Every structure is written in structure tokens, then in C-alpha cells.
Amino acid sequence: MFLDNKNIILLSTGSFNPPTNMHLRMFEIARDHLNRLGLTICGGLISPTHDSYKKKDLAPSLHRCAMIEQALVALPWVKMSDWEVKQNGWTRTRQVLQYHQNHLNMIITSRLNGAIKVDTSLFPVQFIENLNANDSNQNRAVNVRLLCGADLLESFAVPGLWNDEDIEAIVRDYGLVVVSRSGSNPHKFIYESNVLTKYMANIIVVTEWITNEISSTKVRRALSRNESVKFLISELVESYIKEHGLYETLNNKYSNNDILDVNLKTIFLSPSPSNKTFKTDQMDDKKLNIDEPDNLPCTEKRVINCEKTKVRNVAEGKENFTRVAIQVSESGIIEVISDMETMV
Structure with missing residues (x-):
């Protein structure tokens, strides 16, 4: 059966443990996409x-x-329904859709003849106000569609997780609005499923x-x-x-950060810009002032300091080094004379 009803209420099921901004964003993404398709x-x-x-870890x-109510403060056109949590046990998704569709039909019928009094608290205030304000809306049918992520669609293939009759009834009688995530390919999954392919006209994929x-x-x-x-x-x-x-x-x-070893913390924590010294492996844990010129590595400093010491010792006669003198004659002959009285 092809669902040609253009008036839609999106229904999302799940644990919402806790409700995240992504749960809310799915409604916004879906509404934008469906509006572009000419749906209301x-x-x-x-x-x-x-x-x-x-x-x-189910709260x-x-x-x-209560958390959903708090989250929906920022999304007034969406309402939290507590019907499912008030049942005696876990309720299949097909039954959740069926209850809300039936209840919605009763509300619309009651607006039509004015004789039936139906509780409207399950549905968004904005929707009920529109029904009351516009007589032309009283005769319109509204379809409840299941809003879900691609992961729920793919779960249809998990053996024993879903009843085959429920899958067909959900897609045939209510339809799906699937918001795909990065790395998912709902179109391929629909193609590989005979049931989903049969009713693919009732499946709207939103990227x-x-x-x-x-x-x-992760939260x-x-x-x-x-x-x-x-x-x-939120x-x-x-x-x-x-x-x-x-x-x-x-x-x-x-949450006890003290369990981290001090050396381990340095792997994850960047040094403060106010620090003036850094520890380096090349200097055997000695400090190097960061204000010193960068063009002079610490290893070269050690060599220079060492050579200065040797020159000083030679000058003071503390080192047994051969001393030489260089003479240039008028004819241009260079003579090198050492203190060892050896002519070079």
C-alpha cells in the first residue's frame, strides 16, 4: 500500500538514555526534508x-x-508520550505506532462531530491548536510515521530481533523516515530486503x-x-x-586524576606557556632555558665549553700541548718551528 497522506506526525522510539542533541536534530532534519517534498x-x-x-545502564x-521533557523545551513542536512506559511491560514498536495512530484518529473524529471527548495531552499543543482553529483541518487524515536512524533499519536483518509480520506492518501501514549517518547505506539495505523493496515507496531516506x-x-x-x-x-x-x-x-x-603517573600526564598535557624551562633527554635531565638562541643545540654548547677549557689550560701551561711558531721569509718561504725543535 502506498501512503499518499501528506499530513504527518513523526514518532521516534528508543531508550533516550539520555536524550541527546542528535535525537532532537533528527526531527529538525526530517521536517526540513519532508517539507521540501511537499509534505506537512x-x-x-x-x-x-x-x-x-x-x-x-538503563536509567x-x-x-x-523527565530528561526528555527538559530537552524538548528547545523543540516545542515535539511532545513526549509516556504511554509506552506506563504499560505492564515492553511494547513492540508496531503496537506503539498503532496506539498513537488510533488515538490520533479519535481526536480528529471528535473534532468532526463534536460528540466524542478524547484526551489530547499525548500530542503537541501546536497540533491540537491548529485542529481547533482551522475547520478545514478537522476533516484531514494524519499519518503517524516512524522516525529512526539507519541503525534501526539495519536491525531488521538481525535474526530473532524483529517479527517479520511486524516489519511488514510497520513499513506498509505507517512508513519510515530514516535519517542516515556517516558510513551507512540505507538504500543498499533496502535493495537487499524483499519486504523493504516491496514497500520502498513508504520509506523516505534523509541524508x-x-x-x-x-x-x-558516548555521552x-x-x-x-x-x-x-x-x-x-541540553x-x-x-x-x-x-x-x-x-x-x-x-x-x-x-574521575580520580591522581591515578595518573606524573610522567604519564606529560604525554597528554601541553606545557604552560609561562614555563621557562623544559626537560630534554639529550641533556641528561638538565634544564635548558628556552630564551637561549635556537641555532645553538645543547650538544654543540657542551663541545664549545669543553674547547674553551682546553684553551685556557694550554695558555696557563696546564696541558702538555706542542707549541708552534710560523715564520715567513722575504723570499716567501714559510717555516713552522715547534717547541719540540722540529722543523716542519
Whole structure:
């Protein structure tokens, strides 16, 4: 079935552990691309996964939902849906799409006849306000599409991870908007899948030309090491994480910089410009003043100092060196006479 509906709500599922700026940017990239295709983006939804989803370091849904709310302050046309986390257990993506599509249809129907009262809190305020303000919008159908990265698309091929019927239903009934990352080739993957090729008209691939490799995994790793995550996640999200001690930010066994040996630190840390001396291997750990001329290597200085000492000793008679005298006669003959009374 070809989805010819031009009114779309983008829905993104996942753990959002924590939500990153890349999660938000996917919505912006997709909206720009779909608008250029003549489609109308009515809003966006983020549906975090249930706590029973088996994933390492998964923060409780209470915190993940709160972080998503904080992140979406900067993206008001997208709303966080907590329906999935309120279920009794993990819910398949197909069911998440189905619930939100059915609920959306009920809202539109209720606006049409005015008889059914439906909770609208799951959807962006902007979308609901548009429905209320414009009578022509009340009769329009809106399609919920799954917004995802190329990694989710490629996961369809992992044996036992997805139900084949679910894959076909998702692509056939809802469609995909795939934001590709650097190094991925979603078109090739679609070609190699019979199901995806069958419904490829329902798959829109959006290329992110500004490469961005931000991931929740890397953010958690940085947080656990007490490293900066500025510009990777929202400042509100970062404040929430530190306030509640998520991802080992309060009890951090990797943040003690004293475990680094002093000599090891010099490998990673650049010297301060205010320092006047540097240690060099060639000088046997002696100091070399950086203000001295650069055209005179330290090895040459040693030779010069040594030769000065020898000349001084010779002049004072402390060295047993042969002394010579040079005489030039009127006829131009050069004679060299040594103190050893030898004619050269």
C-alpha cells in the first residue's frame, strides 16, 4: 500500500538514555526534508521504552521521561508520550505506532462531530491548536510515521530481533523516515530486503550531510569519567543528570586524576606557556632555558665549553700541548718551528 497522506506526525522510539542533541536534530532534519517534498509535518512524538527493556545502564523511565521533557523545551513542536512506559511491560514498536495512530484518529473524529471527548495531552499543543482553529483541518487524515536512524533499519536483518509480520506492518501501514549517518547505506539495505523493496515507496531516506556521531552511549561514558558533555546534550538535561546522580556522576570511580603517573600526564598535557624551562633527554635531565638562541643545540654548547677549557689550560701551561711558531721569509718561504725543535 502506498501512503499518499501528506499530513504527518513523526514518532521516534528508543531508550533516550539520555536524550541527546542528535535525537532532537533528527526531527529538525526530517521536517526540513519532508517539507521540501511537499509534505506537512504536523508535529512530533518521542516515546521512551519501558523499564523492562533489557539494556545495560538503563536509567529508570521516571528520569528518562523527565530528561526528555527538559530537552524538548528547545523543540516545542515535539511532545513526549509516556504511554509506552506506563504499560505492564515492553511494547513492540508496531503496537506503539498503532496506539498513537488510533488515538490520533479519535481526536480528529471528535473534532468532526463534536460528540466524542478524547484526551489530547499525548500530542503537541501546536497540533491540537491548529485542529481547533482551522475547520478545514478537522476533516484531514494524519499519518503517524516512524522516525529512526539507519541503525534501526539495519536491525531488521538481525535474526530473532524483529517479527517479520511486524516489519511488514510497520513499513506498509505507517512508513519510515530514516535519517542516515556517516558510513551507512540505507538504500543498499533496502535493495537487499524483499519486504523493504516491496514497500520502498513508504520509506523516505534523509541524508545528514553535517556528520554527527553523538550517541547516548558516548555521552554516558563521558559522564562516568567526569568529562564535559557540553553541546552534546541540553544544559537542562545535564543539570538534571548531575542533580540526581545518574550515570555514576556522583559516585565516579573513573574521575580520580591522581591515578595518573606524573610522567604519564606529560604525554597528554601541553606545557604552560609561562614555563621557562623544559626537560630534554639529550641533556641528561638538565634544564635548558628556552630564551637561549635556537641555532645553538645543547650538544654543540657542551663541545664549545669543553674547547674553551682546553684553551685556557694550554695558555696557563696546564696541558702538555706542542707549541708552534710560523715564520715567513722575504723570499716567501714559510717555516713552522715547534717547541719540540722540529722543523716542519
